Amino acid sequence: AVVSTQSTGNSIVYIVSVTLQLNTFVINYRGHPYMESLRENKPLCYSSLFTAGFMIILTFGIMPEVNTEFSLLVLPESMQNEVFMALLLDSVLTFSLDRLLLIICGDAKLKPLY
Numbered sequence: 001a002v003v004s005t006q007s008t009g010n011s012i013v014y015i016v017s018v019t020l021q022l023n024t025f026v027i028n029y030r031g032h033p034y035m036e037s038l039r040e041n042k043p044l045c046y047s048s049l050f051t052a053g054f055m056i057i058l059t060f061g062i063m064p065e066v067n068t069e070f071s072l073l074v075l076p077e078s079m080q081n082e083v084f085m086a087l088l089l090d091s092v093l094t095f096s097l098d099r100l101l102l103i104i105c106g107d108a109k110l111k112p113l114y
Contacts, residue, residue: 011058011072012083019055019087022048027098059084 026048031037038045057063061074075083 006071006073008073008075008079011067011075012079014070014072015055015058015083016087018051020090022051022055023091023094027095055087056084059087 026038029035029038029044031040035041038048058067058070058072059075060080061067064074067074
């Protein structure tokens with residue numbers, strides 16, 4: 001049997017972990033020349049946007065019944081903005097650092113062995 005304990009901490013951990021996984025995947029997705037770009041890959045683009053929007057809904061408790069369905073508590077108003085700003089800051093800084101390192105280090109390209 002799965003034991004679920006609702007708490008503010010568990011709710012925050014869930015929201016943060018899903019957002020971090022989304023950031024990791026989207027920021028590391030390189031696209032061309034081996035895959036479609038994120039904008040061209042409509043299903044991936046839309047599912048990423050949907051997930052980000054869904055995390056906003058959970059963070060701000062916009063639809064409390066959804067939080068309840070996921071065994072999450074609606075965060076206190078004082079925490080909602082803090083969690084959102086932390087996630088937004090993480091997303092922006094991670095993306096910025098990734099792009100800065102691409103400029104400094106360049107894209108890694110495999111050289112032929114012959």
